[in-house]
Amino acid sequence: MAQLNYKAELDFDGCTGCNWCDIACPSGAITMTERKAYINDDRCIGCGYCVDRCPEDVMWMTKRVVPLELPIGAELDAETQAQAVALIEKAGVPLVSPLCPCSLSTPMQAAAAIVKGAQNLEDVSAMTGIRGGCKIYCVAPTLRLLKAAGRDVTPPKGFRWYDLTLNMSDLEGGEIDGEEGSWLAEDLDYFNLRKNESTPAERSTS
Ligand code: SF4
Ligand code: SF4
Numbered sequence: 001m002a003q004l005n006y007k008a009e010l011d012f013d014g015c016t017g018c019n020w021c022d023i024a025c026p027s028g029a030i031t032m033t034e035r036k037a038y039i040n041d042d043r044c045i046g047c048g049y050c051v052d053r054c055p056e057d058v059m060w061m062t063k064r065v066v067p068l069e070l071p072i073g074a075e076l077d078a079e080t081q082a083q084a085v086a087l088i089e090k091a092g093v094p095l096v097s098p099l100c101p102c103s104l105s106t107p108m109q110a111a112a113a114i115v116k117g118a119q120n121l122e123d124v125s126a127m128t129g130i131r132g133g134c135k136i137y138c139v140a141p142t143l144r145l146l147k148a149a150g151r152d153v154t155p156p157k158g159f160r161w162y163d164l165t166l167n168m169s170d171l172e173g174g175e176i177d178g179e180e181g182s183w184l185a186e187d188l189d190y191f192n193l194r195k196n197e198s199t200p201a202e203r204s205t206s
Pocket of ligand 1: 007008024026027028030039043044045046047048049051
């Protein structure tokens, strides 16, 4: 994803300041001031979650006059690419592509957003368009990338995220006991085969 055509708007007078839209927004586009919601157009990824959540029905989606170019698109400069590749390797992110099936964002793009300064899930979302659909597949690998970059991945108070679950890259050979009926050793072999057969940059576009 590189360009967005829609954004959210609201009827300011009808807003009661309930905060539901702010809680629902995956990209940190909504802030509350004096019990009124404000939308930052530059961070709105056009997902519509806020519209679905607003109990007063005072939000809607509208077509942008000028499409929004996301900060992280398909083209990355060589230095960012190299840093993103190093971060992907450090995080042990499964290098299936795309990282986010809803936005078609790749592991390279999520890692590049972090290299360019994204501090949390909301920032990566605003920079790449992840979390705009199911919010399931993109979160765990993005949290792994953020953690590998030294960012704080503690969920906000009262929230629980899809976690930093173990994946194959967390396992050492000695931990695979080869019990009958377990295919972990074979799975790990396949994981390493895929991991070594091409560079992350190549895999992210395959
Ligand atoms: S990103 Fe989604 S939830 Fe946030 S303001 Fe835009 S449409 Fe609403
Ligand atoms: S959900 Fe609707 S009523 Fe509640 S703060 Fe947002 S715009 Fe206002």
